[in-house]
Amino acid sequence: MAQLSYREAVAAGIAQEMRRDDTVVFIGEDVAAAGGVFKTTEGLQAEFGKLRVRDTPIAEQAIIGATMGAAMTGLKPIAEIMFSDFFAVCWDLVVNQIAKTRFMTDGQCSFPLVIRAANGGGARFGAQHSQSVENWAMAVPGLKVVAPSSPADVKGLLAAAIRDPDPVLFFEQKSLYGTKGDVPEGEHVVPLGKAKVLRQGSDVTIIALAAMVRRAMTAADTLQADHGISAEVIDVRSLVPLDTTTIFESVSKTARLVTVEENPRLCGWGAEVSSLVAEELFWDLEGPIVRVTTPHIPLPSADALEDAVMPSAEKVVAAVLKLVD
Amino acid sequence: MAQLSYREAVAAGIAQEMRRDDTVVFIGEDVAAAGGVFKTTEGLQAEFGKLRVRDTPIAEQAIIGATMGAAMTGLKPIAEIMFSDFFAVCWDLVVNQIAKTRFMTDGQCSFPLVIRAANGGGARFGAQHSQSVENWAMAVPGLKVVAPSSPADVKGLLAAAIRDPDPVLFFEQKSLYGTKGDVPEGEHVVPLGKAKVLRQGSDVTIIALAAMVRRAMTAADTLQADHGISAEVIDVRSLVPLDTTTIFESVSKTARLVTVEENPRLCGWGAEVSSLVAEELFWDLEGPIVRVTTPHIPLPSADALEDAVMPSAEKVVAAVLKLVD
Amino acid sequence: MIRALPLNNQTGQLAAAIENATTPNTETRLQLYRQMQACRMMEQRAYDLFMQNLIKGTSHLALGQEAVAAGFGTAMREDDYSFCTYRGHNHTLVRGASMTGILGELMGRECGLLRGKGGSMHLMDAKRGAMGSYAIIGAHMPIAAGAAWSAQYRESGQVAVCFFGDGTTNIGAFHESLNFAAIWDLPVVYVCENNLYMEYTPIGEVTAVPNPGADRASAYGLEPVLIDGNDADLVYNVAVAALQKARTGDGPSLIEVQTYRHGGHSRADPGKYRPDEEVAAWMKRDPVITYRQRLLDDGIEVAAIEAIEAEQAARVDAAEETARNSGPPPLEIAEIDVWADGSSTWRN
Amino acid sequence: MIRALPLNNQTGQLAAAIENATTPNTETRLQLYRQMQACRMMEQRAYDLFMQNLIKGTSHLALGQEAVAAGFGTAMREDDYSFCTYRGHNHTLVRGASMTGILGELMGRECGLLRGKGGSMHLMDAKRGAMGSYAIIGAHMPIAAGAAWSAQYRESGQVAVCFFGDGTTNIGAFHESLNFAAIWDLPVVYVCENNLYMEYTPIGEVTAVPNPGADRASAYGLEPVLIDGNDADLVYNVAVAALQKARTGDGPSLIEVQTYRHGGHSRADPGKYRPDEEVAAWMKRDPVITYRQRLLDDGIEVAAIEAIEAEQAARVDAAEETARNSGPPPLEIAEIDVWADGSSTWRN
Numbered sequence A, B: 001m002a003q004l005s006y007r008e009a010v011a012a013g014i015a016q017e018m019r020r021d022d023t024v025v026f027i028g029e030d031v032a033a034a035g036g037v038f039k040t041t042e043g044l045q046a047e048f049g050k051l052r053v054r055d056t057p058i059a060e061q062a063i064i065g066a067t068m069g070a071a072m073t074g075l076k077p078i079a080e081i082m083f084s085d086f087f088a089v090c091w092d093l094v095v096n097q098i099a100k101t102r103f104m105t106d107g108q109c110s111f112p113l114v115i116r117a118a119n120g121g122g123a124r125f126g127a128q129h130s131q132s133v134e135n136w137a138m139a140v141p142g143l144k145v146v147a148p149s150s151p152a153d154v155k156g157l158l159a160a161a162i163r164d165p166d167p168v169l170f171f172e173q174k175s176l177y178g179t180k181g182d183v184p185e186g187e188h189v190v191p192l193g194k195a196k197v198l199r200q201g202s203d204v205t206i207i208a209l210a211a212m213v214r215r216a217m218t219a220a221d222t223l224q225a226d227h228g229i230s231a232e233v234i235d236v237r238s239l240v241p242l243d244t245t246t247i248f249e250s251v252s253k254t255a256r257l258v259t260v261e262e263n264p265r266l267c268g269w270g271a272e273v274s275s276l277v278a279e280e281l282f283w284d285l286e287g288p289i290v291r292v293t294t295p296h297i298p299l300p301s302a303d304a305l306e307d308a309v310m311p312s313a314e315k316v317v318a319a320v321l322k323l324v325d
Numbered sequence C, D: 001m002i003r004a005l006p007l008n009n010q011t012g013q014l015a016a017a018i019e020n021a022t023t024p025n026t027e028t029r030l031q032l033y034r035q036m037q038a039c040r041m042m043e044q045r046a047y048d049l050f051m052q053n054l055i056k057g058t059s060h061l062a063l064g065q066e067a068v069a070a071g072f073g074t075a076m077r078e079d080d081y082s083f084c085t086y087r088g089h090n091h092t093l094v095r096g097a098s099m100t101g102i103l104g105e106l107m108g109r110e111c112g113l114l115r116g117k118g119g120s121m122h123l124m125d126a127k128r129g130a131m132g133s134y135a136i137i138g139a140h141m142p143i144a145a146g147a148a149w150s151a152q153y154r155e156s157g158q159v160a161v162c163f164f165g166d167g168t169t170n171i172g173a174f175h176e177s178l179n180f181a182a183i184w185d186l187p188v189v190y191v192c193e194n195n196l197y198m199e200y201t202p203i204g205e206v207t208a209v210p211n212p213g214a215d216r217a218s219a220y221g222l223e224p225v226l227i228d229g230n231d232a233d234l235v236y237n238v239a240v241a242a243l244q245k246a247r248t249g250d251g252p253s254l255i256e257v258q259t260y261r262h263g264g265h266s267r268a269d270p271g272k273y274r275p276d277e278e279v280a281a282w283m284k285r286d287p288v289i290t291y292r293q294r295l296l297d298d299g300i301e302v303a304a305i306e307a308i309e310a311e312q313a314a315r316v317d318a319a320e321e322t323a324r325n326s327g328p329p330p331l332e333i334a335e336i337d338v339w340a341d342g343s344s345t346w347r348n
């Protein structure tokens, strides 16, 4: 085991895969010579050279289009979109081209590509640099959607995403970049589509993603310590494929579900999971399904305001208490 | 009352508002001289002149950006995006700029603008010209989202959208363009945010939008005639604002909810409504909440395939029967 | 024989190649004629099939623009990549795709190239390098750059050719792609088929420069090239030169070819917004008819020409026949092949 | 005095205006100096406030680029519109926005221009025509075109000025906006501040032409203009000419100004990728210091200059003081003003 930061785990995951497969290439804005604006890709150009790790112009449509064209002709490209908010400037390539072309052409081509992006709030960057947009991607058939919460998962899930023959959108939570954790040293691959039960519990299931996972864990600690409530906490890790087996098993046991998501309220992944449970596990439920989300607003910039609106451990505790009381 | 087609009601709604307010202007690709590729805007340039009704280049970012800039400086622009799938090429302007700027600037500017788009499947146009993307818009704070199902609503809701001081995305269902209905002759305005109970019922609530409304109504007829099940049918009409009052009243009464949406399965508006009900009306429910959607796939083009995957009256009937049995 | 349209400052590698090019040999010219006739007859048949309501949805014919697809298709290496638009039946056919597959796809039949899953706007035959038809304006331009980047990286010597219309030059993806291709010296040839209209709007009304492709070339450090796209020999020679340039590492080209579609923009459009004289003038420049005459004038046997015509007529008849007899696609295929494992499963 | 950088084929209305321009009068020049000093001192203070961790989040300073904001700000009519980027503190200040409001916004205080809701990248003072700072590259370019379209439609005589960087010229929105503005003859002036870097990457490595703005002008039928952006007199004169051109119906301009940022791209960046000699050479061309010397050389009293310096120093001190004493914004404001009715309600 090595102690790596979430940030370092990005480069570690990419490097692991670039070493074993020279069709893996990596492009993006300021990712190569400068090592990325979040310093997530430092050292890659030095190790793999200027042909495999390349800086691009500010041209997200070109970046993602080129990534698609390369993937359908023999490469396994990785692209960086600096902030996930910028998916909006190249969304056509992602959702109309990459996601659909395999299906439309009766399976003639595959798209083994990964698009990484720094996602989420907490850095006081304001509404255009702080969004959590995993749900935008989840809504589009043809995209796999992954969002790790720990350095080990960053490395392992990123490796799996690069090996995956389908397009994967890989959301890195920018507020986690500085966090550290144990990461297996040798080859490390974590399969996509497996949620992780981080804490066993019997009274309520709390499911969360990325930065919300720690808050859910803190909430579970408080619930246990202060209220004697035993919460099971699940890190969803991958929205597509979605591990309904693990989630359903837990909800069947606890009979109560709280989802914790960072995105604004409407049409988030929590709504999807809630509607799945309301349809398929209704008779197992002993109470409403509660979603903790950011309100349906753009994120404000000032620290006081941003902290006030995002889901917090306290809000999760409050939601559970309302539910279990 | 006049008999108008859904298509004609578009021009009627725009013309009504352009006559009363000369800050209303309208731009888009082939909308002016040619009257639109769906012939929805015929006659507008002839009546209102070349300065108020203008053809643009193929440049959706320019179209939507210009619409935003005009709205914040005194005009009430309407823009057409020919197919709603093309929102993906100008999504940044819609979701990051138009939707957020009022909030970010502490309310310094308003954005009284409307973006119309032909939405949805059934025309055998294939996966890049057939999407239902109302849910993409619903997921973004700062956008109002409307999708009419009848000619009268097209005219009345479009008029309300044009008068509204906020940005409205107006989704016209392309498979409905040829359908006809009574439309009030004089000034006609239907307020945003009011769902419409189209049919009273007591056993189950079926909520639907746009082209799915007729299918829901047909299903309700069959349920009554063949199974003695009394279904209440609600046309949601507007996703933001969402008329939870009307929906909740109905569900409290029937205790059962089926949503019918055209979009692919994950993170649709049906998931949001389902999760709202599962959270706020849980104790009133007497059975699971069932969502009828297109599967989570891109839409195929061939008529046989397209018909097979979209929600149909039969599928709605089957869903209700499973639920009520 | 080689007639470049006059353009200011038109100098450079491609201009020189056009200048020095000679008439293609007879075998090549017969192949150009064969390709043009195949396209022409297939699309005329497609038109008839609409009229019989056997083709649902929309469809965009390139009747009148055949010299472009034929010229490039004939000049390309088998393993080169081509990317085209919704108006891409011909570009797909000239790469060797099955005519039955194309007509079958338009008709939504099981024998369709995509078994009915894509439709007329999305034809692809990847194993022949026909890398797809894209229905959202401009999207395929960066994708083509990506295929070229892949070829460059793999040192395969392949070139990507990307066809698009005049109207497409005003969208952002055009700009991003050209700059990207230029800075990385990518082996990609961008072919702007200027047919004078973006749908129903004359291109001049929505474009800041007279020549939507050629007048933008210098913004990417590229040579401006503007040629008569109804002259198959000329298109072929330019294609050879641009492919060669790309293959030898000299980077991308942007070639504007002037042409005209005989019919409307799409199935729904009778094309009435075009002045009668304009249509008449261009009908006189029909690339198939004028090329036939040129071949005869140059002493090619009428028998050779008629043999091609007969062969292609038979080919279209056979394709139609097979497509008509093919059933609708099996419904199960609507829910497969979202993913590489063949499934559409999003949960476990 | 007026020094346009040499550029091939640089002819036309603006080139002529530059050629014929005379030195601005003393009042104007003192205003230019005042604006530059205001920007300089405010941003230096902002830098100090970062260092004290009183500014959270990111921030992008334009230290070294002040002549551009000052030149245009001084030339603009009060009711003209300006649109800028995340590097927009100065462009906002020169329109008359409160310095306290700007520093307060950077610090996330209630007295901020946006009461802390937007942050440093989104400054706006709409009532002074400062129509916002946009943090996604290129997005504001079509928005500015829209404001210009509105002015044209309302026949208000207003002009929109849109500032952006060299790196922005490679994104699609740049292209769409320029073409759109050109075909509708919109009264908009696009100002490309070429500071040689897109974040950390030298602009030449990612751009197909040497002059990212000027070399693209002809693609939109516009005159290529490239000037020294560190010369406030020159910037002012060009601004006057371009605003006049737009105001009188002669359509848009694209003006590239060469300049340099003294620091890194953003708060996080020490700017180490830049050669020392390059930085040193540009520091010698500091627009504030060189302009001060020029004013003295031209016989302007040192007292007048020092008065401005003292006045602006006092202004910055006062602004900082007020901002420091302002509390955090009330939490309720996080959930208002999504809609024009002041609410954020999405259901009834």
Ligand SMILES: Cc1ncc(C[n+]2csc(CCOP(=O)(O)OP(=O)(O)O)c2C)c(N)n1
Pocket (backbone or CB within 6 Å): B029, B058, B060, B082, B086, B089, C087, C135, C136, C137, C164, C165, C166, C167, C168, C169, C195, C197, C198, C199, C265
């Ligand atoms: C982004 C986008 N906007 C609009 C359309 C609708 N549309 C389809 S074809 C077309 C005109 C294209 O003109 P041109 O590039 O000249 O190609 P041509 O059809 O003449 O071959 C338009 C506007 C589209 N498919 N994609």
Ligand SMILES: Cc1ncc(C[n+]2csc(CCOP(=O)(O)OP(=O)(O)O)c2C)c(N)n1
Pocket (backbone or CB within 6 Å): A029, A058, A060, A082, A086, A089, D087, D135, D136, D137, D164, D165, D166, D167, D168, D169, D195, D197, D198, D199, D265
């Ligand atoms: C669409 C988009 N892509 C990337 C970024 C990240 N980004 C912010 S500033 C910047 C560089 C901009 O360079 P330039 O246009 O030269 O402006 P400068 O910062 O030099 O003023 C980049 C890439 C962004 N904000 N938006």
Ligand SMILES: [Mg+2]
Pocket (backbone or CB within 6 Å): C165, C166, C167, C193, C194, C195, C196, C197, C198, C199
């Ligand atoms: Mg055209």
Ligand SMILES: [Mg+2]
Pocket (backbone or CB within 6 Å): D165, D166, D167, D193, D194, D195, D196, D197, D198, D199
């Ligand atoms: Mg720059």
